[in-house]
Amino acid sequence: MKKTPLAILGTVLGLMAVVTSTTYARESRLGLMVAAIPEMASSQAQSWRTPQLVRTIEAHSTAVDALSFSPSGRVLLSGGSRSDAHLKLWWLKTGREIDSLRVHQTSVADLAFSADGKILASVGEDGGVNLWRWNQEDYTGDYTRTFLGHRSNLLSLAITSDSKVLVTGGLDGIRVWDLRNQRPLYTLANFDNPTYSLALHPKAETLVSGLKNGTIKIWNLNTGQPLYVIRAHQGITSAIAFTPNGRTLVSSGYDGKIKVWDTKTWQLKYTLAKHTGKIRAIAINPVNGT
Template sequence: AFSADGTILASVGEDGRINLWQWNQEEYTGDYTRTFLGHTSNLLSLAITSDSKVLVTGGLDGIRVWDIRNQRPLYTLADFDHPTYSLALHPKAETLVSGLKNGTIKIWNLNTGQPLYVIRAHQGITSALAFTPNGRTLVSSGYDGKIRVWDTQTWQLKYTLTKHTGKIRAIAINPVNGTILASASRDGVRLWNLNTGKQIAWLTGHQDWVQSLAFSRDGRFLATGGFDRTIKIWQANRTEVARQ
């Protein structure tokens, strides 16, 4: 994951290590700066606050919060009953949401480290989470093949999207307009209008599961990565591949 200002690249893996790089946006190169240690098992998710100061990591042994600038651990969130498969940070960086193996979403106060609410969201793993740029909507996906859209003022369900036929591996929201959602499964990538809840495109260029999604900063392109060992770049307002 990149920080919002594009200067930090962070990665996590099955070795429990968190690696940080200082990223050069002009040369597309990174200089390794630090490894954080503390987790004792596989890491499955990470998120960086919008001010690029705090990193949150989640895995089989819970959630940890790190100070990026001073390169030190801050605290651990007490959530060891169910592994954390997904994380998302509210744009105002005060609220953290975590998606758990048992299908729930837990909402945390990031400043205090205290849990606020628990939502029963999916049957099975909550695989991905994403806020809209204005923070008013949270989108979750699950291994039950469903996408759920939540009102962050009340944490009530707004509607459910159900066209996928298998586990949903990833979701991404266009960072510019905040209304276009991309979701990925074995049956391809689907694009949705979050204002209407309607599917607007179905991208089927991959030959296997689509595992990851990312919009470009200007919202013009969507990158998709799959188990077929290809990365495809799509024009976000069209349905053909621009590059692969």
């Protein structure tokens, strides 16, 4: 019998509001975890040892817009929306709050660690890009600086696998930053390309952006030149992610569809249309690519 190329492995119940962000942690003392955020009914971050619920954290006074695990997988970071705008750190094993920092004037839109675990970056709807030097021994971050240059809401960020380059995207397009020398490099797109999601190929200098008009744009990060444009979704391309080997790109949209793309040809492989509403977030298992 031919193996089904794309199938639902399970459905998690119990999220009584919009899921705004998801993220995976690598194997830790608690096992493989994924955290999901209900937007409206409660300001919680929920942790799952797939597919069982491990813990619910009462995280913020408003909705939670961003999540990231520390490199060790022991600490969960959450970013609040609107008037909250705090970055909070949580011990995943106990759910205890480690620290709370006011990092943006409005929503913390996205969070990410560099691959070497030394840098934590956040972007916000205030247009700021904040950087911290992450201490992996005591799980704290020392603020280093804020990149300014965007003139509108920021929605996404990505860091190259060598931890040298940061890419930020928002309503005014895409900017590229030198992390080592902490300076701007260049602008890839302006206001005609509102960018809602970003992903960097794990083994090549390829950047992918998801746009408001439903397209996916592929860029050469070294030259700043666009390579391909894919007509992907009806409505906003809300999230994009590469599998660990870089052979596949997964995208989601406000049309309720998940699409799987071959990164060698950039042709569509599969479409999963099981959601009845907008899809706002996706995450790829860093171990097996599911």
